[in-house]
Amino acid sequence: KQEVTQIPAALSVPEGENLVLNCSFTDSAIYNLQWFRQDPGKGLTSLLLIQSSQREQTSGRLNASLDKSSGRSTLYIAASQPGDSATYLCAVRVGGQNFVFGPGTRLSVLP
Amino acid sequence: GAVVSQHPSWVICKSGTSVKIECRSLDFQATTMFWYRQFPKQSLMLMATSNEGSKATYEQGVEKDKFLINHASLTLSTLTVTSAHPEDSSFYICSARQGSAQPQHFGDGTRLSIL
Numbered sequence: 001k002q003e004v005t006q007i008p009a010a011l012s013v014p015e016g017e018n019l020v021l022n023c024s025f026t027d028s029a030i031y032n033l034q035w036f037r038q039d040p041g042k043g044l045t046s047l048l049l050i051q052s053s054q055r056e057q058t059s060g061r062l063n064a065s066l067d068k069s070s071g072r073s074t075l076y077i078a079a080s081q082p083g084d085s086a087t088y089l090c091a092v093r094v095g096g097q098n099f100v101f102g103p104g105t106r107l108s109v110l111p
Numbered sequence: 112g113a114v115v116s117q118h119p120s121w122v123i124c125k126s127g128t129s130v131k132i133e134c135r136s137l138d139f140q141a142t143t144m145f146w147y148r149q150f151p152k153q154s155l156m157l158m159a160t161s162n163e164g165s166k167a168t169y170e171q172g173v174e175k176d177k178f179l180i181n182h183a184s185l186t187l188s189t190l191t192v193t194s195a196h197p198e199d200s201s202f203y204i205c206s207a208r209q210g211s212a213q214p215q216h217f218g219d220g221t222r223l224s225i226l
Contacts, residue, residue: 034214043117043204044155044217051212089154099145099215101154 004102012108023090031093117218134205140185141207
């Protein structure tokens with residue numbers, strides 16, 4: 001059974017810092033991996049999607065990497081801003097339809 | 112970008128009531144829609160997957176007679192919580208995907224409170 005973990009559970013950084021969020025999964029046979037952002041009481045916003053054949057994806061200040069063999073993905077946020085404060089979730093798609101979510105990392109960027 | 116609309120955003124009702132939640136893909140045809148449930152400070156748990164025109168596939172432990180899912184068109188899926196009870200109170204989120212290699216796009220969620 002696929003399990004997804006995220007480290008750290010919570011992170012607080014001053015504005016302007018670069019930071020890395022980590023995601024690990026137990027079964028490397030994934031179809032793709034997606035990073036999301038969730039604001040309190042809201043739904044999810046898709047940030048980056050990495051197919052199993054890809055190593056990384058970039059969008060603006062965000063860069064996500066994928067190492068399937070080691071079961072790891074990282075989300076790099078450059079020059080963090082207070083508006084980046086949210087919970088960041090990674091999710092892996094296994095086989096047909098299933099999407100397994102990690103517990104999330106709660107990020108606070110202090111002005 | 113792709114937009115998924117979920118309605119209502121918040122509903123409060125009495126125990127025993129049935130509640131319907133709608134999920135619409137506004138600018139793309141969603142061949143597959145997903146329904147998730149999220150308890151406070153926990154991650155999302157997949158409840159069921161539905162393909163347009165087919166019966167939904169429910170995850171283990173999810174009662175199909177309690178959570179009725181209809182995906183009658185490529186832009187609309189509904190989740191009906193039948194005879195809701197306080198333990199059904201939760202945050203329900205839908206997502207939609209255009210094709211198997213496409214990302215999932217999520218609605219803003221529905222907060223359901225059963226009194």
